[in-house]
Amino acid sequence: MAHGKTKSASSLLIKGGHLIDPAARVDALMDVLLKDGRVAEVAAPNKIRGAADEKFDARGLIVAPGFIDLHVHLREPGQGHKETIATGTAAAAAGGFTSVCTMPNTAPVVDSAEWVEWLRQPERGAVVNVFPIAAATRSSKGATLTDFRSLQRAGAIAVTDDGKPILEDAIMREGLVLGGELNFPVVQHAEDTRMTEDCSMHAGARSFRLGLRGMTAAAEASVVERDVQLAIQIPNARLHVAHLSTADALKGVRRGKRAKARVTCEVTPHHFTLTDEDMRDYDSNYKMNPPLRSASDLEAILAALADGTVDAIATDHAPHALHEKQMEFERAAFGITGLETALALAITKLHREKRIPLARVVELFTAGPARCFDLRGRGSLARGSVADVTIFDPKKKWTFEAAKSLSKSRNTPFDGWQLQGRVVATIVSGTIVYQ
Amino acid sequence: MPMNAARGSLLGIEHLEAAEILKILKFARRMNPDRPRPLLKGKRVLLLFYEASTRTRSSFEIAAKTLGAHTVLIQAAGSSIEKGESLLDTGYTVRAVGADVIVIRHPNAGAPQVMAQHIDVPVINAGDGLHEHPSQALLDAYTILRNKKSFKGLQVAIVGDIFHSRVARSACHLLSKFGVKMILCGPQELVPEVAATLAPGIRVTRHIEDALRGTDVVMLLRVQKERLSGLKIDLPEYIARYQMTPARLKMAKKDAIVMHPGPIIRGLELTSDIADGAQSRILEEVRNGVPTRMAILARAMGRMR
Numbered sequence: 001m002a003h004g005k006t007k008s009a010s011s012l013l014i015k016g017g018h019l020i021d022p023a024a025r026v027d028a029l030m031d032v033l034l035k036d037g038r039v040a041e042v043a044a045p046n047k048i049r050g051a052a053d054e055k056f057d058a059r060g061l062i063v064a065p066g067f068i069d070l071h072v073h074l075r076e077p078g079q080g081h082k083e084t085i086a087t088g089t090a091a092a093a094a095g096g097f098t099s100v101c102t103m104p105n106t107a108p109v110v111d112s113a114e115w116v117e118w119l120r121q122p123e124r125g126a127v128v129n130v131f132p133i134a135a136a137t138r139s140s141k142g143a144t145l146t147d148f149r150s151l152q153r154a155g156a157i158a159v160t161d162d163g164k165p166i167l168e169d170a171i172m173r174e175g176l177v178l179g180g181e182l183n184f185p186v187v188q189h190a191e192d193t194r195m196t197e198d199c200s201m202h203a204g205a206r207s208f209r210l211g212l213r214g215m216t217a218a219a220e221a222s223v224v225e226r227d228v229q230l231a232i233q234i235p236n237a238r239l240h241v242a243h244l245s246t247a248d249a250l251k252g253v254r255r256g257k258r259a260k261a262r263v264t265c266e267v268t269p270h271h272f273t274l275t276d277e278d279m280r281d282y283d284s285n286y287k288m289n290p291p292l293r294s295a296s297d298l299e300a301i302l303a304a305l306a307d308g309t310v311d312a313i314a315t316d317h318a319p320h321a322l323h324e325k326q327m328e329f330e331r332a333a334f335g336i337t338g339l340e341t342a343l344a345l346a347i348t349k350l351h352r353e354k355r356i357p358l359a360r361v362v363e364l365f366t367a368g369p370a371r372c373f374d375l376r377g378r379g380s381l382a383r384g385s386v387a388d389v390t391i392f393d394p395k396k397k398w399t400f401e402a403a404k405s406l407s408k409s410r411n412t413p414f415d416g417w418q419l420q421g422r423v424v425a426t427i428v429s430g431t432i433v434y435q
Numbered sequence: 436m437p438m439n440a441a442r443g444s445l446l447g448i449e450h451l452e453a454a455e456i457l458k459i460l461k462f463a464r465r466m467n468p469d470r471p472r473p474l475l476k477g478k479r480v481l482l483l484f485y486e487a488s489t490r491t492r493s494s495f496e497i498a499a500k501t502l503g504a505h506t507v508l509i510q511a512a513g514s515s516i517e518k519g520e521s522l523l524d525t526g527y528t529v530r531a532v533g534a535d536v537i538v539i540r541h542p543n544a545g546a547p548q549v550m551a552q553h554i555d556v557p558v559i560n561a562g563d564g565l566h567e568h569p570s571q572a573l574l575d576a577y578t579i580l581r582n583k584k585s586f587k588g589l590q591v592a593i594v595g596d597i598f599h600s601r602v603a604r605s606a607c608h609l610l611s612k613f614g615v616k617m618i619l620c621g622p623q624e625l626v627p628e629v630a631a632t633l634a635p636g637i638r639v640t641r642h643i644e645d646a647l648r649g650t651d652v653v654m655l656l657r658v659q660k661e662r663l664s665g666l667k668i669d670l671p672e673y674i675a676r677y678q679m680t681p682a683r684l685k686m687a688k689k690d691a692i693v694m695h696p697g698p699i700i701r702g703l704e705l706t707s708d709i710a711d712g713a714q715s716r717i718l719e720e721v722r723n724g725v726p727t728r729m730a731i732l733a734r735a736m737g738r739m740r
Contacts, residue, residue, distance in 0.1 A: 204629065205629050205632040208598075208627065208629045208630060208632070208633065209449075209604070209632070209633060210544055210545065210566060211544035211545075211563070211564050211565030211566030211567065211601060211604060212544050212545075212564075212565070212566075213565075281438070281545075281548050281549075281552060282544070282545030282548045282549055323521065326523060326549075326553075327521055327522055327523065327549065328522055328541070328543035328545065328546045328549060329543065329544065329545045329549070330543045330544065330545075330564070331543060
């Protein structure tokens with residue numbers, strides 16, 4: 001299958017598809033005309049007059065706003081052996097993502113305006129939109145806040161110390177205060193690392209049996225609890241909880257939302273698909289942070305995806321080279337790839353198995369994430385929006401083969417999985433970047 | 436067992452069938468460390484020790500030599516492991532050198548499984564992190580059967596640091612397969628409730644009297660200071676509540692035996708009169724390690740007939 005900039009047109013008519021645009025409350029057969037990088041018109045079938053340079057036959061397919069991934073590790077600068085912005089965004093396009101938000105835990109850490117700008121330069125070879133998330137503290141050491149204002153001006157859309165939590169109460173408070181003034185979300189990797197020393201999976205019967213030290217749900221929930229409390233107290237503070245994985249942490253998020261605090265959260269496909277019981281033979285493709293949790297946590301997450309507590313599905317795409325994974329489980333790197341399996345896992349697990357409406361699934365990839373980080377003009381195909389479009393076949397059955405991934409890395413537990421739902425085309429600013 | 440592990444591998448007790456365990460124990464009874472049996476003549480047994488060991492290493496070595504094999508010992512210190520060679524590269528290297536069996540001890544749980552997935556010779560787990568120590572469980576079963584004739588109706592109390600103990604995990608899996616009643620005893624930090632989920636027949640208690648009443652075998656474990664990962668244990672409190680003393684041992688059955696995988700710390704988990712007392716089988720366990728490991732090595736090479 002081809003990727004990269006295969007087709008370019010100043011106008012493109014997507015005909016005969018079923019448009020699901022939750023932000024615009026559309027769920028019907030609609031044609032969409034893209035012109036000069038924007039959505040020019042959305043109308044009932046065959047109602048769009050005038051010629052388009054090109055047509056896309058979307059009969060039998062779902063047409064959706066371009067998917068947004070709030071959480072990816074594209075490893076540049078400094079770790080190009082795992083992934084580059086070029087390979088990572090190619091994988092994103094193949095997964096239907098038109099925008100990805102990159103994490104700053106690179107080498108060096110993206111904690112300055114210069115590095116934020118560097119990430120956005122055309123030389124990086126990105127095929128989808130890259131929205132950098134900058135470090136919240138200098139070198140993500142948790143001691144001194146970075147210059148939020150200059151990072152935001154350079155194009156960062158949020159701050160985080162992802163991979164590590166912002167543990168100090170005073171620093172987190174200071175970050176939320178400043179973020180509140182600037183309307184700048186603070187993204188928290190919620191893990192009380194004082195409780196997770198030497199841990200490599202979830203604490204439970206399985207970790208005890210395997211002789212692996214386990215991370216408790218409390219190590220996540222206690223940080224979420226504290227952060228939500230701060231977000232309730234601090235005017236305009238914006239808290240986004242990254243890769244939420246436990247039932248207890250959901251309680252904190254619900255409390256924040258009930259109190260009308262600006263609290264949002266994301267969940268990864270692996271946390272709504274797998275549990276700690278699924279790992280076999282100390283396979284480090286099942287090792288990530290936060291770890292795969294218990295079956296009851298998974299049930300709570302599925303309920304929260306359905307009821308609206310969860311705002312977005314984000315992949316936490318975390319590529320690693322084989323030699324960084326194929327080793328002792330406890331020593332192997334944390335993280336798995338996820339860009340190319342996210343939609344299919346969502347359709348297979350959430351829609352087909354759990355009967356969550358397709359429109360809700362689409363919302364979790366589009367309007368939901370766009371709201372979390374205020375990505376204006378994205379996450380919807382309302383007239384005038386940016387012409388980022390994802391076209392997929394929700395019925396198509398296929399087998400994911402990690403060896404054919406466009407990512408530089410192969411660290412996924414989903415190799416060989418039979419899935420339902422496949423991306424047919426990914427369009428960024430009116431240009432087909434994957435088909 | 437991992438899909439790709441070579442036949443004859445011994446990675447843990449959990450997935451071993453009861454019949455296979457009995458076969459190994461039966462064969463071990465035929466092994467005599469004082470009489471060489473050249474079942475492994477000309478074979479090379481690689482002892483790959485990433486972690487300190489006295490009993491396990493020396494008894495595997497003696498077992499291999501009694502069977503006529505050559506042994507090569509590789510320890511982390513003084514080898515390429517120190518220079519940063521990966522587990523698998525070390526495995527490929529010793530395989531290329533001509534290893535017929537790899538005996539591995541490693542501080543990380545699952546390291547032998549990872550090795551067995553990728554190396555095409557039998558891998559024997561000589562203790563992996565907090566996970567399993569199958570040869571210890573087999574020699575303990577051998578010791579119990581020499582003293583108690585049968586597993587039937589037995590009650591075994593395991594007292595001490597269960598959480599950090601691969602010996603306890605393997606023992607629980609093994610004894611459970613024969614319907615033995617097990618009582619795990621110690622403070623919450625060392626004996627979490629979840630330990631009872633390990634296998635059928637396990638109960639957790641905080642009270643030493645409760646653990647000892649009606650017990651046939653008392654297995655003591657060391658508090659593993661090197662594995663506490665920041666956990667703080669109040670040792671005087673531990674001694675007051677759980678140290679095995681002659682007075683406490685009286686609560687067990689009259690003919691109860693005391694076992695300990697070693698190394699023992701006198702004055703901590705047990706007093707000297709217990710370690711050296713008439714009911715102690717601690718040195719017998721060490722002795723039984725050799726015939727048991729002879730059986731394990733013979734099995735690895737398909738010579739357990």
